[in-house]
Amino acid sequence: MSESTRTVPRQPAPAGELTQADIDRRMAREREAYEKGLAEGAEPSHHPRRDYAPYRSSALRHPTQPPVAVDTRLDPEAAELSSPAFGDTDVTELDSDLTRQHQGEPLGERITVSGRLLDREGRPVRGQLIELWQANASGRYAHQRDQHPAPLDPNFTGVGRVLTGDDGSYAFTTIKPGAYPWRNHANAWRPAHIHFSLFGSAFTQRLVTQMYFPGDPLFAYDPILQSVTDEAARARLVAAYDHDLSRPERSLGYRWDIVLDGPAATWIEEGR
Amino acid sequence: MSTRTPHAPVPHAPTPSHTIGPFYGYALPFPGGPEAAPYAHPDTVTVHGRVLDGAGAPVPDALLEFWGPDADGQLPQQGGSLRRDPVTGGFLGRNGVDFTGFARVATDADGHWAIRTLRPGARGPHAPYLSVCVFARGLTHHLFTRVYVPGDSPATGTDPLLAALPPERRATLLATAEPHATYRFDLRLQGPDETVFLEFS
Numbered sequence: 082m083s084e085s086t087r088t089v090p091r092q093p094a095p096a097g098e099l100t101q102a103d104i105d106r107r108m109a110r111e112r113e114a115y116e117k118g119l120a121e122g123a124e125p126s127h128h129p130r131r132d133y134a135p136y137r138s139s140a141l142r143h144p145t146q147p148p149v150a151v152d153t154r155l156d157p158e159a160a161e162l163s164s165p166a167f168g169d170t171d172v173t174e175l176d177s178d179l180t181r182q183h184q185g186e187p188l189g190e191r192i193t194v195s196g197r198l199l200d201r202e203g204r205p206v207r208g209q210l211i212e213l214w215q216a217n218a219s220g221r222y223a224h225q226r227d228q229h230p231a232p233l234d235p236n237f238t239g240v241g242r243v244l245t246g247d248d249g250s251y252a253f254t255t256i257k258p259g260a261y262p263w264r265n266h267a268n269a270w271r272p273a274h275i276h277f278s279l280f281g282s283a284f285t286q287r288l289v290t291q292m293y294f295p296g297d298p299l300f301a302y303d304p305i306l307q308s309v310t311d312e313a314a315r316a317r318l319v320a321a322y323d324h325d326l327s328r329p330e331r332s333l334g335y336r337w338d339i340v341l342d343g344p345a346a347t348w349i350e351e352g353r
Numbered sequence: 354m355s356t357r358t359p360h361a362p363v364p365h366a367p368t369p370s371h372t373i374g375p376f377y378g379y380a381l382p383f384p385g386g387p388e389a390a391p392y393a394h395p396d397t398v399t400v401h402g403r404v405l406d407g408a409g410a411p412v413p414d415a416l417l418e419f420w421g422p423d424a425d426g427q428l429p430q431q432g433g434s435l436r437r438d439p440v441t442g443g444f445l446g447r448n449g450v451d452f453t454g455f456a457r458v459a460t461d462a463d464g465h466w467a468i469r470t471l472r473p474g475a476r477g478p479h480a481p482y483l484s485v486c487v488f489a490r491g492l493t494h495h496l497f498t499r500v501y502v503p504g505d506s507p508a509t510g511t512d513p514l515l516a517a518l519p520p521e522r523r524a525t526l527l528a529t530a531e532p533h534a535t536y537r538f539d540l541r542l543q544g545p546d547e548t549v550f551l552e553f554s
């Protein structure tokens with residue numbers, strides 16, 4: 082045991098509160114059930130289950146009836162096959178640089194996050210809106226309900242927007258968010274993450290998700306990340322550090338490509 | 354005639370969904386978000402209701418998005434929902450003239466929400482509806498549903514989705530008319546009157 086762990090006593094959980102060990106057992110059960118299914122020939126699931134018990138807030142907020150299937154191939158007039166549009170009035174140039182939205186510079190490690198927004202056939206999603214929000218370098222959100230004891234940063238709000246380019250590309254400059262505690266169970270901590278909201282060319286492709294940073298030691302403890310029971314799918318939520326994207330004496334570069342699920346009006350193009 | 358590609362290339366694996374969490378409130382809602390109808394437009398309707406969990410308790414931290422056509426059934430391709438102010442970095446609000454078809458609203462402490470948009474027109478074989486996407490803390494993957502807005506369309510009996518549902522399930526997708534072009538639509542995430550949610554393929 083290292084010097085530092087010996088000097089920090091383990092905090093017992095208050096009576097009745099779930100411990101990390103309780104949550105770990107539940108997450109292991111979910112993972113085993115999923116892997117057993119895979120071994121028996123089930124399709125991999127790309128998305129989290131909505132009734133993932135280790136994430137306790139899901140208990141009363143997931144439907145118990147199976148979803149009703151809508152086959153859009155039989156229904157080309159479905160409104161969901163097109164998407165809201167956004168344009169130049171909906172973003173300002175400063176929106177993609179979260180370090181320049183106040184008088185001073187925010188504290189923390191300056192980073193860039195960039196990549197491409199694609200559909201499942203690998204085609205770029207052009208001119209669409211990406212929104213993001215995140216905690217500051219101390220792990221605190223500029224949100225009144227986040228009252229955990231970490232400082233706010235007057236020079237950081239943590240909200241950004243951008244429209245994707247013709248090749249689906251996007252880029253943000255921000256600071257690396259901190260990990261933060263939450264109340265799912267005793268001593269619950271979220272790994273550092275950035276929340277993303279994405280639109281596709283069809284409303285069916287709508288996505289809200291979270292991007293993580295490589296090598297975070299909190300991954301295994303986090304029921305939100307582990308709600309994605311497929312290991313390969315979880316890996317797709319983790320950005321890659323890309324040294325070529327780092328700028329000398331300025332910022333560290335992360336790359337994260339995003340692939341939207343859901344059918345779109347994918348008509349054959351001329352000559353294809 | 355356009356058709357679906359018969360042999361799609363090997364698809365790229367999608368990025369998984371995650372919950373919207375508790376702290377989107379200073380990032381995603383925007384001034385004018387619930388007010389999709391242009392000012393004083395004669396086709397304006399108000400749609401409102403509550404989001405309830407499996408215990409019947411209000412969900413005070415849900416975010417709803419609505420997407421739908423104008424009264425002629427046309428889906429706009431028009432930006433300007435967020436309209437930012439490049440002077441202050443704030444929001445100008447919608448311009449009051451253009452219809453973007455998109456509304457976004459967060460529930461209040463009672464789980465209640467309200468939007469004003471244009472009465473949707475029928476498209477193809479459908480009865481008139483608005484498409485709804487539901488996000489919430491505790492919801493790992495958003496939910497799609499539809500709010501069917503009653504009107505003089507004959508299609509309510511022949512709508513392919515409504516027709517395929519048993520009557521008690523169908524009822525969860527039908528808004529109830531109230532005075533002054535207002536419609537009530539409650540969303541139940543779980544329980545005996547659980548709303549019908551959709552999966553598109």
Ligand SMILES: [Fe+2]
Pocket residue numbers: 216271274276374376
């Ligand atoms: Fe978060």
